[in-house]
Amino acid sequence: MKYTFLILFFTSILSVFGQKIDSVALKTQVSQSIKDLREFVEIPSDALNPDDIDDNIFWLKKQFEKRGFNTAELETENLPLFFATMPMEDGKPTVLLYMHFDGQSVDPSKWDQPNPYQVVLKKPSEEGYETVDFAMLDEKINYDWRLFGRATADDKGPIIMFLNAIDLLQEKGKKLAFNIKVILDGEEEKGSKPIASAVKQYKELLNADFLMISDGPMHSSGLPTLVYGCRGITTMSLTTYGPIKHQHSGHYGNFAPNPGFQLAKLLASMKDEEGRVTIPGYYDGIALSESVTEILKKVPDDDRVIAEKLQFKEAEKVGSFYQEALQYPSLNVRGLGSGWIGDQARTIVPESATAELDLRLVPETDGNRLKKLVRDHIAKQGFQILDHEPTKKERMQYNKIISIKERGVTDAFRTDLDNEYGNFLVNTLSETFGESPIQIRIMGGTVPISPFVNELQIPAFVVPLVNADNNQHSPNENLKIGQLEYGIRAFYNILSSPLK
Amino acid sequence: MKYTFLILFFTSILSVFGQKIDSVALKTQVSQSIKDLREFVEIPSDALNPDDIDDNIFWLKKQFEKRGFNTAELETENLPLFFATMPMEDGKPTVLLYMHFDGQSVDPSKWDQPNPYQVVLKKPSEEGYETVDFAMLDEKINYDWRLFGRATADDKGPIIMFLNAIDLLQEKGKKLAFNIKVILDGEEEKGSKPIASAVKQYKELLNADFLMISDGPMHSSGLPTLVYGCRGITTMSLTTYGPIKHQHSGHYGNFAPNPGFQLAKLLASMKDEEGRVTIPGYYDGIALSESVTEILKKVPDDDRVIAEKLQFKEAEKVGSFYQEALQYPSLNVRGLGSGWIGDQARTIVPESATAELDLRLVPETDGNRLKKLVRDHIAKQGFQILDHEPTKKERMQYNKIISIKERGVTDAFRTDLDNEYGNFLVNTLSETFGESPIQIRIMGGTVPISPFVNELQIPAFVVPLVNADNNQHSPNENLKIGQLEYGIRAFYNILSSPLK
CATH class of the missing domain: 3.40.630.10 (Zn peptidases)
Structure with missing residues (x-):
């Protein structure tokens, strides 16, 4: 029945x-x-x-x-x-x-x-x-x-x-x-x-x-x-340089330049405390009309539930809510490496430090344009940009050296x-x-x-x-x-x- | 003859x-x-x-x-x-x-x-x-x-x-x-x-x-x-936190906090462009008299030769020459790690980022005092300091969390x-x-x-x-x-x- x-x-x-x-x-x-x-x-x-x-x-x-x-x-x-x-x-x-x-x-x-x-x-x-x-x-x-x-x-x-x-x-x-x-x-x-x-x-x-x-x-x-x-994606790999080969941190700590600090200062200069990219032009071209925002808001995401699931208190502030954040390109540190960490850590001034970035793209933000903005920003911080490991001559010529590896762009x-x-x-x-x-x-x-x-x-x-x-x-x-x-x-x- | x-x-x-x-x-x-x-x-x-x-x-x-x-x-x-x-x-x-x-x-x-x-x-x-x-x-x-x-x-x-x-x-x-x-x-x-x-x-x-x-x-x-x-030595291990577990950088890039950027901003706040620690009090108590400086200068180091051997253009500026630099404590990033780098890199927002620090000590700078200065500085940057991996409750309570592991001090x-x-x-x-x-x-x-x-x-x-x-x-x-x-x-x- x-x-x-x-x-x-x-x-x-x-x-x-x-x-x-x-x-x-x-x-x-x-x-x-x-x-x-x-x-x-x-x-x-x-x-x-x-x-x-x-x-x-x-x-x-x-x-x-x-x-x-x-x-x-x-x-x-x-x-x-x-x-x-x-x-x-x-x-x-x-x-x-x-x-x-x-x-x-x-x-x-x-x-x-x-x-x-x-x-x-x-x-x-x-x-x-x-x-x-x-x-x-x-x-x-x-x-x-x-x-x-x-x-x-x-x-x-x-x-x-x-x-x-x-x-x-x-x-x-x-x-x-x-x-x-x-x-x-x-x-x-x-x-x-x-x-x-x-x-x-x-x-x-x-x-x-x-x-x-x-x-x-x-x-x-x-x-x-x-x-x-x-969204599309492209990636950049940034490597800064300290002394040639890892050096004893007792003998050369305070003297040999530290590539980790160089990299930290560079990365810190790219975003504000709330996760917004501060490189001029990075978000250019993106304009969300009221009607678009309305549609974004209709998606029944509960940002608190996402935060709870991912266990963080507050999200970054690129957008004011999750769907809005996705309308913008990202600049994400997906990896960091220098020397060793944990039980493997050694008392060295490391020879280099690397940050792996991924940039998620939206149609307004061409991947090659964004990478150029990032490169220009890096150059403005006083880095000599190379596409290879620095030679001895280059090391003796420039104070701050960075090598950048770029991979291709998959468009949005x-x-x-x-x-x-x-x-x-x-x-x-x-x-x-x-x-x-x-x-x-x-x-x-x-x-x-x-x-x-x-x-x-x-x-x-x-x-x-x-x-x-x-x-x-x-x-x-x-x-x-x-x-x-x-x-x-x-x-x-x-x-x-x-x-x- | x-x-x-x-x-x-x-x-x-x-x-x-x-x-x-x-x-x-x-x-x-x-x-x-x-x-x-x-x-x-x-x-x-x-x-x-x-x-x-x-x-x-x-x-x-x-x-x-x-x-x-x-x-x-x-x-x-x-x-x-x-x-x-x-x-x-x-x-x-x-x-x-x-x-x-x-x-x-x-x-x-x-x-x-x-x-x-x-x-x-x-x-x-x-x-x-x-x-x-x-x-x-x-x-x-x-x-x-x-x-x-x-x-x-x-x-x-x-x-x-x-x-x-x-x-x-x-x-x-x-x-x-x-x-x-x-x-x-x-x-x-x-x-x-x-x-x-x-x-x-x-x-x-x-x-x-x-x-x-x-x-x-x-x-x-x-x-x-x-x-x-x-010099003596002590070490600190700093870990910042992003989302629980590595998360897809497409889904959560621009939303989940990035631990690498947090760590970069923190490290960047500790030293100036020329390698000097900017944490107040770090060099307190060190005064090099003229006669001491004279003796330091007598050491027949050629700083240019050291720089040439280690292949960098300019040394950090803690001291104005090599022997003088050694009279000061160091703050060295001996290791960095977050996610993966190189061929292993993955498109993630990493769950954490770690910096390994070593602090070389001189008699004027007690290791425990320096570590406290570093901790106080970190707290001032808005971090909640823990001595363990954060619990879910702690993650939901604090915006910026860092766990610090300290190891013992070997005095100078x-x-x-x-x-x-x-x-x-x-x-x-x-x-x-x-x-x-x-x-x-x-x-x-x-x-x-x-x-x-x-x-x-x-x-x-x-x-x-x-x-x-x-x-x-x-x-x-x-x-x-x-x-x-x-x-x-x-x-x-x-x-x-x-x-x-």
């Missing part, structure tokens, strides 16, 4: 919001998607092993062709990419979907299951999770139970959600509102190196009206999430909040799930496919489909079963709702 | 300055001292192996008793000390000699000879040194040739010089001007831990008018050297430049070698026997007897043969010249 009521209630909710999805068929589809995911995960997917990638492409080809896609392996300077497309119909807008099928490398000894490529079903228990037999699902699918295995969440789960949404659309005879192109990356976890140049080579093929990336977790609140961009990308495809996704997710999605203007982290996104020059959105606590990149990666239902519903409605 | 002339010339020089030493007998004694040193070095002397120390004491007992000394093994809380004394005569001042017979541990694979305990004779050559058969010495002793082996210079050589000086004094029927007590340490290279408390236990036995330490190298100019003190010692025993040593060395010795008011480094020296409360002097380039503490330790002659002459005249 109670059960029937719930089903009726659920069905009525579905009919109110967005495309109505037959709840019984949906449940069957979720059940099917679990089977599909187990089969897909069973194919190891470590891009360090090219055979893994071939095996996955072989499987994907079969799955996509079975559903009526044309497929292709796109050769690159490294491993191939997988491409699939539905026969194109004129007059329809085209969506390009990006997902990846490779997973992080595994160390089975660190997992709570014998084989990370054999999915294990678990339910929450007092001690965390306990294993459940898959047969239990035949009785009832519990959406809080989880599927543990490498790449279940990152990022094979979303591919499975997509394929099952297609199945359901086809079963229900739904018309697709878009031409669909799918590009699947086999090296995302290893940095997606080939994709940036491949996009130039295959630009025609990949041409679309907008890009939808299904990778990464939803907001930790579990609410529908739509992401408009990701960010699509305007006010965009017809973005609005379409917001509306469709709202209608599908009964509440407005959380709109993340820019994520703090960097995705390796940023160059790919920027090269395409089309509006791009991340539509994350997996639970935030999925242990991405760690042992015991997992996907909540409820996310399969979420993803199938999301794809079902996005792909079949007409662009308004 | 030429040879005879040289001998006559040499003998006449000896007769002009100080006690005349029969040059033929001296040469024979140098030859004997080489044999003695080879025999002594052959007994391994690593204090990590107590049997080594016993074997050395057995040998020393025989040598000292043969020359008329009474000997004793002084039990300590660790390995025994060796003590010897000539029968005391009333009315004579008493000198206490300190040397040590243990050597640094050896790694034979790093030596250019098969066994570091088998002395090898070498002469300078174009490629450095080449081995010479000991039989070559029967023809002519070349004072520039060297004896390679562990402890040849640090510090068995000086013991051998002393014993051979005694032989020569006895052969020549010279009267000793002092009562002589000798304390030989068997754990100097391991920190002389027992000697500080042993000096309390055996205070009566060790009682003397002045202490003469023969350990460590002469000034690099090779000129006679007399040292009046050594310094004997007044204007002292009758010091003057006696200056005069005797001047007369013996024909030029005023270099007077080092305080050495930059720290000796582990400082507590022993301070506990005795008698004037103490270091009379170094070995070449500066002896590779002390390194493979290929060596002693110039000329130093044996130098040491025998120094001991001969010091022990037989009346105190004026």
